[in-house]
Amino acid sequence: MLWTTCPVLLALALTAPLMAQDEDDLFGDDPNMADGFDFDDEMGEGMEDMAEQMMEAMKAMKMPILEQAIKDSPRGIQAKVGRGEDLNTDELREVSRRMAVLMGEDPSDVDAKEDPTPEELIEANLMIRELQPKFADVVDQRDTAVATTPPADDADGPPPASLFKDFIHYIRIARHDLAVSFGTAWLEAPLTPDRILTSVEKGPYKPADIQDTLNVARKAGGEIEQVAKNVETRIEKARLDVARDPTRIRNNIEALATGLRAQQNAIKRLQQAGEYTAPHFLAALLNTDDRPLHPYVTDAMVAVGREIVQPICEAFAYVPPVNQRQIARVLSDIGYPLAVPYLKAVLETQDLEDSTRRVVEMAVSTLEEHAGIPADRRAAELFYLLAEDYYAQRVSLILHPDQPINLLWDYRVGTGLVPLSIPTPVYHDVMAMRAARRALELDRDMSGSLSLWIAANFRRENNQPEGAVDPSYRSHMRSPLYYATMAGPRHLQPVLQRALANGDAELALDAIDALRGTAGEPSLLNRGAEQRPLAQGLNFPDRRVRIESAFAIAEARPTSDFSNSQRVVPVLSEAIRQSGTMYAVVLAEDLSAAGVIADHVRQAGRYEAILGTSFDAVVGEVADAPGVDLIVVQAGQAQIENIFSAARQNVKLQVAPIVVLAGDAEIISLTRRFESESGVRVAAQSDSGDTLIAGIQQVTRDLAGDQLTDDQARTYALHAMSMLRELAMGLSSDVFHIEDGYAALLESLDDPREEVLLSAAAVVALLDHDKAQQALADVALHRDHDERVKIALMKYLAESARRFGPRVTDRQIKELLELVASARGALSEAAAQAHGALDLPTANPVELIVRN
Known part of the structure; x- marks a missing residue:
């Protein structure tokens, strides 16, 4: 950088096109000037005069930029200029960075430049002193250092606009440490929504520049990323709060008829308010004293567009005919097909005036043609299809997917449109339930709508955030399981089928739970139907769904084979192996x-x-x-x-x-x-x-699926043992084969959980297999269990022997005799019982009697 070419301007890093970065840039591609320019030797005094005039002109051009840069700088710098004091190198660079931003240059280039010489520093400060009168009003502020924390303007802290301006500035010059400081101070300032927006809009940066700067900060990582996100959230919330202010909305509606310019401004602000304008638009249309305003209102409603479709559709059936005609035309002009089922429902259920019917029919026809909806579809069918779209969580059906809440609108006679704040994670489910209920109101035999309502209600309960409240689910309503069990298996089978198809494990578990409490064997297995979701559940990826499906089927004791029946015992075996x-x-x-x-x-x-x-x-x-x-x-x-x-x-x-x-x-x-x-x-x-x-x-x-908790695993294992014991005793279905569970049952004899071990032993005692009795003998004789467990195991060994005769090895017989001889009390009696049940040679008890 040529500090000497123009010491004052270049010392301030003025990088506009008129200023050169080096000699080659200054003289361009002229080969005659490649070695630089010496005024004395080559061009004479005339050229020197011309250069001086050029520099003076450039200086005049830059003075307003320099003044603004100082105004944008920390108060300590402004105070020094106001007192006529020289700026040091760091302070000079601070001003230079701000000048670079104002001139559209990269402020980080300033830090790459060499420090000015003492002579250049003097000349730069001489130029800055020309601005001293401009900053005399801050002479009493004695902070002479480049700010490293937000400066204090007064007892209440710096102005919010200054904090925000500095926050953006320091991001732009990559001083994230200072940006975090100023940004945090701005976030902590107690500001109304109006003042938040004023502090943002008052500064020198355009909205697009602010957004670009915040985008950069959000990608930078570290503290600045989170601060930038918080700043963006605060600004957006303030914009929404201001736009949605009821008084502002009413004032803007009244301004629609006060002239073209006022109308345009009012529509722009109403568009920002979005769906929050709906109750006020409706109130204006219902106000017969405001009829001259109505044409302006309907035009503004069309301009706001799809955001008001759902709320005014909710009101459509309840307003007078003249307003129904107005709303129908508005909905037709907006062109959003969500309105079709609402309009058709009124056509099908209300005795409309001829003029109103014609307008509504024309609106329906226009919307159907636009969306490709068959004209012969009934309102109930359309509401069912709408419910399916909501259940599929179509993004187009939610206005603010990134916000924590979205609005559902109710129309209440005497009150008007009322918004209900629905937690966003359950918004689609709530709206699916509402649309399915509308379908059932119009056609009570539409079983698909009932199944869909049950599925959406279960999913709403499963997805509702902890601590959140769903105001649409009124206090008088019962639990989702209540409605599901009341509906019965015919309506629950589609719920389970839907859950399996969507990979929704929680919904599948809800459906199986309801089926187990209501369905007998034929309806549980859906015999005679093309789809048998419970049997399909045996192959579901989530282990909980597989296990619960197996429990439900085993408990039903099916009397004949069915598709996938061979999976039941392996899944029960899987259940006893959990953990x-x-x-x-x-x-x-x-x-x-x-x-x-x-x-x-x-x-x-x-x-x-x-x-x-x-x-x-x-x-x-x-x-x-x-x-x-x-x-x-x-x-x-x-x-x-x-x-x-x-x-x-x-x-x-x-x-x-x-x-x-x-x-x-x-x-x-x-x-x-x-x-x-x-x-x-x-x-x-x-x-x-x-x-x-x-x-x-x-x-x-x-x-x-996630690993089961210890309690879940123990519960599953014990219930599976109960099912397998019934099967081994011949009390369960002939469709299943206990042999498919041998390996898992024998392995369970090594289970460290006492309850599971004893339950496994109870089942193994019923298995007609040499390895079963031998494994039972091993665990009874060798494992380090307390006496109570050993006694129980000996009794199960005795039960196996009574059923199937002796199948133990010679080694095990010898060890059992040693235990019979050495044990005392209840354990010795249990061991003796096992010995007797094995029907071993009489010489063994005789020897003990004689010895004793």
Whole structure:
């Protein structure tokens, strides 16, 4: 930077096009000037005079910018200028940054320049002293340092406009530490919405510049990101509060008829207020004394547009005919098809005057044609379709998806339109319920609307934020489960089907709960219907839905086979394994690679790994395992296809999440191949171990649901044991086979939870299998249990022996005799009972009698 070319201006970093950054820039591409310009040797005194005149002209051009830059600077700098004191280098740079902003240049360039020499600093301050009279009024402020905290103007703090101006300025020059300070001070200032907007609009920055600056800050990270977000939120809320102020809205409506300019300004402000204008527009139309204003009001309503459609549709059925005609024309001109079911409902249910009917019919025809709605659709059907759109959470049906609340409008005779603040997470569900209820009011036999209302009500309850209130669900209304059970299985089956199709685990659990309390076996399994959602639930990704589906079906004791019946016992087995060891099948092209992957799998959860190089190699171990919770495959695409097909045909592997580890050459094709398979995730073989572990944990959460709590796991395990005991005793259905649960039951004898262990022993005692009795004997003789548990286990061993005879090994017989001889009290009696039930040789008790 050439400080000497024009010491004053360049010292202030004036980077406008007239000012050069170096000699080459100053003289352009002229080769004769490439070595710079020496006034004395080359051009003479005339040129020197001309240069001096040019510099004086440039100085005159920059003085207003310099003055504004000083005004934008901290009060300490203004005070020094007002007292005629010199600015130091840091203060000079501060002024320069603000000048760069005013001139459209990058303020960060200022910090890249070299410091001025002492002579240049003197000349710069001489120029600034010319502005001393402009700042004499701040001479009493004695802060002479560049501000590092918001300056204090008076006892009440600095003006909000000054705080906001400095906040934006320091973001623009990348001094985020100072921006945070000023921004926080502005956020903490107690301001009304009016004063908030005034503080923003009063400064030198245009709205677009402010928004661009805030966008930059929001991407910067750290403290400034959050401060910028908070500033943006405060400004937006203030704008809405001001625009929605009822007095302002009424004044703007009255201003519609006071001249073209006033009308345009009023419409602009009414558009900003949006749906909040609806009750005031309606009040103006209902006021017969304001009839000359009505044409202006209807034009303004059309200008506001779709934001007022829902509220004025709510009022449409209740207003006088003349207002119905006005509103119908407005809705037609706005052209938003949401209005069609409301207009048609009035046509179908009210005895309208001929003139009113013609206007409403014309509006309906226009809207139907515009939206492609068949003319023969009844209002009930249209409300049902609207409810479906709301349930599908169409973004076009919510005005403020990013706000915490959205409005539902009620029309109350004598009061008018009343807004209800609905928490945004449940807004679509509330509106789906409302539209479905309208459909039922018009056609009480529309069963689809009833099922949809039940589903939306359950989902509304599930999604409502903690502590939030839904004012649309009045205090006299009962719980969602009340209405669901009252509706019965015929209307609950579509709710469950909808939940499964949408992957909504919470809704599925609600529907199953209601079905279990109301449905017998035929209606529970939906026999005779094309869809059997409860049976489909046995394959749902979320384990809770699978388990609850199995419970419901097992409790119904079906008398004949049905689709997916083979899944019931494996899912019950899965239930008794919750919170225990999980099993993963790991397949790779060689066992060494499979071992490395298995190490990562074990770190991802409590997994035991079954390793192999092909599906056929692990089929036997899979059959013996109590269940499979995860499959990880690293192979070529053809082998992966074969493994996927085989896994989905295997009862134990049908719903196990699959992680495919693909090489670089195949990752794109495999991702495309499995993108529609909800139970498969594709990852890169090259991912690090930590990435793979995190991916496995994520995929199991996504596809199998969150890990159960200890209480949930214990409850599921005990209930599953109860179901399996009934099955083992022959009290349950002949459709299911207890053999499918052997492995899980035997594994449960090692469960550390006492209740689960004893429940498992009670079931194992009923299994007609050598391994069952031997496993029961092992756990009774070897495990470190307290005496009470050992006594119970001995009694279950005795029960097994009574049913199926002795199947224990010689080793176990010897150990049992030792226990009989050494134990005392109740344990010795329980051991003796087991010995007797096993019908062992009489020499054993004789020996004890003789010895004693």
